Amino acid sequence: MKTIKIVKIGGNIINNEKALHSFLADFAELKGPKVLVHGGGKLASEMATKLNIPVTMIEGRRVTDAQTLDVITMVYAGKINKQIVAQLQAHNTNAVGFTGADGNTIVSVKRPAKPIDYGFAGDVITVNPEIPTLLINNDVTPVFCAITHTKNGQLLNTNADTIASEIAIGLSNNFATELYYCFEKPGVLTDVENDDSVIEHINIESYRKLKADGVIFEGMLPKLDNCFHALKNKVKTVHIGSTAMLFNSKNKHTSLQLL
Amino acid sequence: MKTIKIVKIGGNIINNEKALHSFLADFAELKGPKVLVHGGGKLASEMATKLNIPVTMIEGRRVTDAQTLDVITMVYAGKINKQIVAQLQAHNTNAVGFTGADGNTIVSVKRPAKPIDYGFAGDVITVNPEIPTLLINNDVTPVFCAITHTKNGQLLNTNADTIASEIAIGLSNNFATELYYCFEKPGVLTDVENDDSVIEHINIESYRKLKADGVIFEGMLPKLDNCFHALKNKVKTVHIGSTAMLFNSKNKHTSLQLL
Numbered sequence: 001m002k003t004i005k006i007v008k009i010g011g012n013i014i015n016n017e018k019a020l021h022s023f024l025a026d027f028a029e030l031k032g033p034k035v036l037v038h039g040g041g042k043l044a045s046e047m048a049t050k051l052n053i054p055v056t057m058i059e060g061r062r063v064t065d066a067q068t069l070d071v072i073t074m075v076y077a078g079k080i081n082k083q084i085v086a087q088l089q090a091h092n093t094n095a096v097g098f099t100g101a102d103g104n105t106i107v108s109v110k111r112p113a114k115p116i117d118y119g120f121a122g123d124v125i126t127v128n129p130e131i132p133t134l135l136i137n138n139d140v141t142p143v144f145c146a147i148t149h150t151k152n153g154q155l156l157n158t159n160a161d162t163i164a165s166e167i168a169i170g171l172s173n174n175f176a177t178e179l180y181y182c183f184e185k186p187g188v189l190t191d192v193e194n195d196d197s198v199i200e201h202i203n204i205e206s207y208r209k210l211k212a213d214g215v216i217f218e219g220m221l222p223k224l225d226n227c228f229h230a231l232k233n234k235v236k237t238v239h240i241g242s243t244a245m246l247f248n249s250k251n252k253h254t255s256l257q258l259l
Numbered sequence: 260m261k262t263i264k265i266v267k268i269g270g271n272i273i274n275n276e277k278a279l280h281s282f283l284a285d286f287a288e289l290k291g292p293k294v295l296v297h298g299g300g301k302l303a304s305e306m307a308t309k310l311n312i313p314v315t316m317i318e319g320r321r322v323t324d325a326q327t328l329d330v331i332t333m334v335y336a337g338k339i340n341k342q343i344v345a346q347l348q349a350h351n352t353n354a355v356g357f358t359g360a361d362g363n364t365i366v367s368v369k370r371p372a373k374p375i376d377y378g379f380a381g382d383v384i385t386v387n388p389e390i391p392t393l394l395i396n397n398d399v400t401p402v403f404c405a406i407t408h409t410k411n412g413q414l415l416n417t418n419a420d421t422i423a424s425e426i427a428i429g430l431s432n433n434f435a436t437e438l439y440y441c442f443e444k445p446g447v448l449t450d451v452e453n454d455d456s457v458i459e460h461i462n463i464e465s466y467r468k469l470k471a472d473g474v475i476f477e478g479m480l481p482k483l484d485n486c487f488h489a490l491k492n493k494v495k496t497v498h499i500g501s502t503a504m505l506f507n508s509k510n511k512h513t514s515l516q517l518l
Contacts, residue, residue: 047333050310070338074306077356078337079329082406082414086360090412096362096390097336101345102355103399131355134397140362140390147341153349155341 004033004175008164012184028091039146039160064119064157076145100148103131108148122156127170165230172234187241187254263292263434267423271443287350298419323378323416335404359407362390367407381415386429424489431493446500446513
């Protein structure tokens with residue numbers, strides 16, 4: 001089986017045009033099949049504010065009313081996704097932009113309104129990897145934004161970390177999947193103030209202990225839960241760190257495994 | 260060679276949610292390979308106005324400054340394109356949304372600033388039909404919005420009629436292409452006030468005469484020029500009329516041929 005890299009980039013890259021362009025130039029050089037996944041949180045909030053649409057976050061997650069969903073669709077699938085695709089083309093990487101609606105790739109259900117009503121927020125139920133696989137096998141790099149659909153015509157705002165893990169899982173029958181979560185830190189830290197405190201290896205057992213000891217705290221937990229969900233579902237390796245880990249395997253970062 | 264329908268829809272459908280949903284339900288039922296092309300003029304202008312970005316039109320064409328290009332990318336490639344894709348999926352038509360940047364499908368150059376500076380407006384120079392062809396051969400319907408790219412990272416606003424004819428030309432080596440321009444009239448009219456005055460057949464010779472006699476006037480000329488450009492470049496048939504012509508071949512409309 002061919003190896004494929006599924007790379008999720010975070011707000012620290014998306015929100016900074018220079019950082020994004022520099023990252024995409026490097027990403028284009030990565031050899032072999034690859035997939036890029038992005039959100040676009042801050043730009044969506046800025047656009048909502050410009051349009052006088054209130055931005056509501058509960059526990060770090062966006063409440064997506066109908067107007068906000070429109071903004072997200074415009075910013076994620078329009079502005080950001082197409083800028084990324086055009087930049088990759090400039091670097092001779094043949095990219096095609098995707099939401100979960102394109103190719104019926106990611107089907108989700110609207111999250112139940114209780115206990116918290118997040119509005120048009122989607123929880124993934126099915127990944128159909130056929131169309132991305134077809135494109136990947138023809139040297140195309142799919143670029144996914146954080147939007148899915150219900151298959152009944154409704155688009156849904158969906159967590160980009162979840163999209164990345166679900167896509168990786170969906171591709172694992174045909175590829176040896178390597179999942180990379182790039183964010184503003186060099187990895188999972190024991191001391192959030194100290195970038196040198198990267199935990200280089202985490203497995204299910206040590207994760208349990210890190211949680212029990214309160215070393216890993218709230219914001220990190222859904223990300224790590226996503227990682228272990230992926231590992232339990234045939235994803236070969238999962239890595240968390242800065243984008244540098246993609247281009248230099250010796251760069252210190254966090255690698256996760258089951259055992 | 261398999262027949263393929265390339266269908267361009269206009270503002271009268273895009274700007275009316277009910278009309279769009281009803282059209283897409285019918286379009287999904289069309290048998291055989293197909294491609295949909297859309298612009299989204301009015302919604303882009305509305306969004307620009309909401310964002311206090313001035314809307315400037317010269318001779319019916321939009322002047323696209325950097326801010327306006329962002330709006331167009333958000334509205335065309337985001338909001339409209341993804342709503343169409345999600346609706347088609349709901350009707351069991353497997354669609355994938357495209358700009359010309361996706362799959363490097365349509366490469367254009369920025370229109371010269373003289374005699375009129377239209378800003379980030381693109382004139383098509385190359386169509387690469389490989390990725391759409393691959394998808395079409397796998398029962399996918401590409402949905403194109405009116406945006407192209409320079410291959411140097413720049414997106415460009417591009418006339419949707421032109422996109423439709425260039426895509427049709429690009430697909431003509433592998434398919435028998437039928438190009439349909441749907442708009443608010445039942446066809447090309449001798450009397451713009453009278454919907455019964457449809458000219459059912461136009462060829463190069465009669466087109467020349469209709470122009471000379473002033474029967475066909477300004478707004479219609481670029482559309483018809485596009486049609487004849489397509490016919491001169493291997494597109495099999497071109498039709499202009501209401502969407503009804505797609506679903507009932509006996510519906511009165513304008514058919515174009517070279518001779």
